[in-house]
Amino acid sequence: MSEARYAVGIDLGTTHCALSYVDLERSEGEEIAQDLMLVPQLTTPGSVEERPLLPSFVYLPHAEEFAASDLALPWAQEADVVVGELSREVGARTPIRLISSAKSWLCHPGVDRRAPILPVEAPPEVPRLSPLEASVRYLRHLQAAWNHLHPDQELATQAVTVTVPASFDPAARELTAEAATAVGLDNLTLLEEPQAALYSWIHDTQGAWREQVQVGDVILVVDVGGGTTDLSLIAVTERDGSLELNRIAVGDHILLGGDNMDLALAHVVSGKLSARGSKLDMWQLQALSHGCRHAKEALLANASVDAVPVVVPSRGSRLIGGTLRTELTRDEVTSTLVEGFFPEVPADARPTARARGALTQLGLPYAQDAAITRHLAAFLGRQAGATEALDGFETTATGGSFLHPTAVLFNGGVFKAGRLADRVMGLLNRWLEADGAPGVRQLTGADLDLAVARGAAYYGHVRRGSGVRIRGGTARAYYVGVESAMPAVPGFEPPVQALCLAPFGMEEGTEAEAPPQEFGLVVGEPVRFRFFGSSVRRDDQAGTLLQDWPEADLEELEEIQATLPAESRNPGEVVPVHLQAAVTEVGTLRLDAIPRSGAERWNVEFDVRGS
Amino acid sequence: MAESTPSFFVRLFMAFAVFWRILLDPVFAMSVRRLRRGQQARKTDEIAEAPKPRLTEAEPNAALQLLGLLQQEGRFIDFLQEDVAAYSDAEVGAAARVVHEGCRKSLTQHLAIEPIRSEPEGTRVTLEEGFDASAVRLTGKVVGHAPFTGSLTHRGWRVAEISLPKVAAGHDLAIVAAAEVEL
Numbered sequence: 125m126s127e128a129r130y131a132v133g134i135d136l137g138t139t140h141c142a143l144s145y146v147d148l149e150r151s152e153g154e155e156i157a158q159d160l161m162l163v164p165q166l167t168t169p170g171s172v173e174e175r176p177l178l179p180s181f182v183y184l185p186h187a188e189e190f191a192a193s194d195l196a197l198p199w200a201q202e203a204d205v206v207v208g209e210l211s212r213e214v215g216a217r218t219p220i221r222l223i224s225s226a227k228s229w230l231c232h233p234g235v236d237r238r239a240p241i242l243p244v245e246a247p248p249e250v251p252r253l254s255p256l257e258a259s260v261r262y263l264r265h266l267q268a269a270w271n272h273l274h275p276d277q278e279l280a281t282q283a284v285t286v287t288v289p290a291s292f293d294p295a296a297r298e299l300t301a302e303a304a305t306a307v308g309l310d311n312l313t314l315l316e317e318p319q320a321a322l323y324s325w326i327h328d329t330q331g332a333w334r335e336q337v338q339v340g341d342v343i344l345v346v347d348v349g350g351g352t353t354d355l356s357l358i359a360v361t362e363r364d365g366s367l368e369l370n371r372i373a374v375g376d377h378i379l380l381g382g383d384n385m386d387l388a389l390a391h392v393v394s395g396k397l398s399a400r401g402s403k404l405d406m407w408q409l410q411a412l413s414h415g416c417r418h419a420k421e422a423l424l425a426n427a428s429v430d431a432v433p434v435v436v437p438s439r440g441s442r443l444i445g446g447t448l449r450t451e452l453t454r455d456e457v458t459s460t461l462v463e464g465f466f467p468e469v470p471a472d473a474r475p476t477a478r479a480r481g482a483l484t485q486l487g488l489p490y491a492q493d494a495a496i497t498r499h500l501a502a503f504l505g506r507q508a509g510a511t512e513a514l515d516g517f518e519t520t521a522t523g524g525s526f527l528h529p530t531a532v533l534f535n536g537g538v539f540k541a542g543r544l545a546d547r548v549m550g551l552l553n554r555w556l557e558a559d560g561a562p563g564v565r566q567l568t569g570a571d572l573d574l575a576v577a578r579g580a581a582y583y584g585h586v587r588r589g590s591g592v593r594i595r596g597g598t599a600r601a602y603y604v605g606v607e608s609a610m611p612a613v614p615g616f617e618p619p620v621q622a623l624c625l626a627p628f629g630m631e632e633g634t635e636a637e638a639p640p641q642e643f644g645l646v647v648g649e650p651v652r653f654r655f656f657g658s659s660v661r662r663d664d665q666a667g668t669l670l671q672d673w674p675e676a677d678l679e680e681l682e683e684i685q686a687t688l689p690a691e692s693r694n695p696g697e698v699v700p701v702h703l704q705a706a707v708t709e710v711g712t713l714r715l716d717a718i719p720r721s722g723a724e725r726w727n728v729e730f731d732v733r734g735s
Numbered sequence: 736m737a738e739s740t741p742s743f744f745v746r747l748f749m750a751f752a753v754f755w756r757i758l759l760d761p762v763f764a765m766s767v768r769r770l771r772r773g774q775q776a777r778k779t780d781e782i783a784e785a786p787k788p789r790l791t792e793a794e795p796n797a798a799l800q801l802l803g804l805l806q807q808e809g810r811f812i813d814f815l816q817e818d819v820a821a822y823s824d825a826e827v828g829a830a831a832r833v834v835h836e837g838c839r840k841s842l843t844q845h846l847a848i849e850p851i852r853s854e855p856e857g858t859r860v861t862l863e864e865g866f867d868a869s870a871v872r873l874t875g876k877v878v879g880h881a882p883f884t885g886s887l888t889h890r891g892w893r894v895a896e897i898s899l900p901k902v903a904a905g906h907d908l909a910i911v912a913a914a915e916v917e918l
Contacts, residue, residue, distance in 0.1 A: 168807060169913075170906030171800070174898075196903035217915070418836075437833045439915070443813040444822050449829035 128283040128311060130274075131584025133320070134266060135287050135577035136300065138227045139350030139383060140177040141262050142577035143270065145282075146585045153590050154331045158581060160574060163269050165208030169194035175209060176574070178265060182223040182258050183211035184243075184251055199268045204251075207265045216410040220246050225351050226258035228379055228488050231289075231296035233682050236733040244487065259303040267307050280308040283587070285580040289354045290316035290374035290599065293657065293681055294713040295730035301712050313632075314711035315583050317576050318345035318356035319371055319594050321535035324579030325570045326592065333592075334367055336567065337531060340517060342372075343567065344529035346500070346548060347576075348536040353378040353496055355503050357527065358594060359511055370514070371596030373507040373527075373659060378499050380465075380491040382417075382538040388460050388494075389416035393434055393450055402448050408436050419452040420461065424541035430454045466497050466547045471526050471555035473501045497551055501526070504555075506660060506676070513662060524559040533567040535575055597629040598713065601661050603670065603678065604703060605654030606641065622656050622678060624668040626705035626713060638704035638718060639667035645717060645726075648695035650687045652731070657681050666705065686717045686728040703728065799908040800899050804845060806912045809837025813912075845899055851891030860887050 131146040143161040150157035162174035169190055183206040185195070195203045206214070215222030223242045230237055232255070240252035253261070263286075270279040286309075288300050297314055304312050315323075322345055326333045337343065341360040347353070355375030361368045390413035394404050404412065412434065419432040431453045438446025475493035493499070504526040511517035511527065532549060539545045545566070553563045571578065586593055603622035626636050645651050656678045664670070670678075688699060701717040708714050715728035741749065757764045805811035814834045819827050842848065851870050854860055862871060864881035870891065873883060902908065 164901075167900055168803070170903045171900035172903070173900040191906075193903040193905040198901070217917075433829075433832060435829050435832045437810055437830075441813045441912075442817065443810045443833065444817050444819060444826050444830040447826075447830045447833055449825075449832070 133580025144577040166210035229255035291377035320579035324575035636666035808841040847896035
């Protein structure tokens with residue numbers, strides 16, 4: 125492969141995508157030539173504008189909805205779908221043809237992510253796309269835009285970094301990589317979004333970050349995006365006299381983000397309007413949630429303002445008289461957002477989990493507890509021992525009831541409302557004080573909307589050996605379920621043992637030792653195994669067999685599945701194999717089945733077909 | 736400026752001068768021939784002809800496009816097409832917020848608008864000789880010569896940059912807001 129000219133970072137977000145790039149020829153060490161690509165996209169039928177963000181929406185238009193010229197882009201494309209701003213715009217009026225939050229569906233364990241299931245609410249005649257295909261469409265649009273701007277430097281030949289939530293499981297990472305490969309991005313690396321945000325911060329300090337953190341620091345990255353909340357801990361260590369960064373823990377996948385907050389405010393306001401007898405339709409609620417976002421930012425940025433007017437325009441041409449006016453007050457924002465999503469809770473608070481109703485509709489598994497601070501408390505509590513194995517951390521984290529961060533980096537548009545960041549900082553400091561630990565400081569300066577794309581492009585640059593890299597590897601250890609051999613007892617499931625295949629912190633491009641245990645695969649038939657992950661068991665090695673474990677230690681993931689091709693064997697024959705884990709250069713986990721002879725390898729797949 | 740008619744002696748002198756020039760300067764002779772036929776004298780380097788005022792048609796597409804953008808984001812046309820007299824100030828005010836917020840967003844997105852004079856309005860400013868008369872307009876007691884000193888009543892606006900969306904060929908820009916039919 126020819127040498128890449130650009131390091132490209134793609135933030136494939138739940139609600140927005142962005143692309144940033146570093147010109148490698150013009151960059152040296154900390155002198156970086158970096159730009160953000162303005163993405164040409166349809167903004168109204170027939171007109172194309174360049175915007176820094178590409179809204180992650182796919183609209184599936186009716187054949188007679190637009191004239192052919194209305195959907196023309198600067199490049200030739202299949203005109204069967206609309207991506208970006210226009211898609212969001214028309215989708216607000218025709219939600220049955222709109223795909224949104226495809227990324228959240230990509231890691232939804234209950235559905236087949238390769239099957240055309242979106243939009244969920246679409247009537248039968250509307251064509252549907254799979255969550256995977258929707259991601260492909262966003263990437264294809266970004267790729268076409270890039271190739272249009274750089275005709276002799278096609279995206280497929282550049283060093284591309286695509287970001288994923290730190291909490292994405294191996295299957296969702298695999299699907300993201302698959303989407304990128306589908307558009308031909310072979311020179312690909314995956315990077316966790318909180319790490320990208322930290323890279324962006326490092327880049328912005330232009331080398332001064334070494335003065336702003338020291339050995340023993342634990343940086344907490346709180347990334348609240350449009351649809352997800354992503355938490356990571358990064359420890360500052362030292363090796364051979366220079367500072368090193370280690371990502372030591374990541375949080376669970378929490379489907380809770382800025383859009384939920386704006387929608388919550390919109391419901392408060394629409395409640396006030398319906399009390400006066402005005403009922404809002406979907407389009408108006410959307411317009412209202414838009415208005416609430418601005419009002420929220422104004423209220424939370426300026427303490428002297430007590431109420432900001434919010435208006436909902438009429439849909440018809442009669443604007444005056446048809447427009448509804450109300451206002452959003454400081455009390456409402458405080459009680460809904462600050463107390464609703466960031467309540468003051470003690471450090472030992474945990475998110476409440478309601479039992480789901482048996483007849484839940486097919487939908488996204490949104491977080492049941494909206495309190496981000498409770499999720500944060502649970503994360504820090506679970507990771508209390510995360511720094512135990514590192515040098516220079518004896519004094520900071522041991523003895524406490526939760527892991528003590530010393531610095532916080534915020535990311536995501538939600539924190540444009542400074543008061544929400546202040547609330548998190550204040551709460552962390554109270555928790556730390558109660559534990560007798562020193563307070564945290566805030567690392568500032570990152571661009572809340574674009575940091576992830578910028579950090580990803582910068583990472584593409586540092587991967588070539590200039591500048592600091594965040595180490596970490598996999599943030600979980602992975603286990604396969606082994607049924608213990610014992611006589612079947614009616615009514616009792618045979619106890620399951622967990623065999624560690626991949627230890628915590630496996631670096632990209634490494635292979636774990638294959639454990640000696642053998643598994644019988646049936647030729648020509650899929651064989652399924654139970655699969656587990658642990659974000660806290662840092663000492664298990666490949667081959668460690670757990671008889672029993674504290675329930676909170678292991679989380680069951682989707683099953684994995686191996687199918688032996690019947691090439692040179694008889695169907696139905698049982699072949700004993702070893703299972704071996706590896707982390708690819710791209711950053712995905714790969715599991716292989718190796719027969720005793722050792723000459724062949726078969727890929728063991730993550731089951732993404734839902735249960 | 737009206738010239739006075741030349742006297743007899745001046746005319747006599749001119750006749751001799753022109754006689755010799757016609758003989759010696761063929762280009763001049765050609766101009767006189769045209770003059771005698773009642774045509775205009777050809778422009779020569781010595782006589783700077785006053786530039787003919789030329790009016791051009793403004794390109795309507797950009798205007799339609801901007802109107803469409805203001806309508807889309809700020810319901811501009813809806814607002815202006817309504818009869819405000821029938822409504823209370825509070826109702827007009829509520830609608831004005833939609834228009835203001837949307838049109839402002841549209842303006843900042845597509846145009847970079849900056850004041851022509853950076854001084855606060857009301858301050859005394861001095862205009863040096865050769866100031867740009869199209870950017871600064873003199874009002875009131877307009878007499879004398881530059882430098883002019885006066886009070887800044889309006890700071891002016893200049894569009895420093897304009898970036899309108901690209902339009903697909905064949906797209907009808909005259910439709911500034913499509914009718915909507917909900918099924």
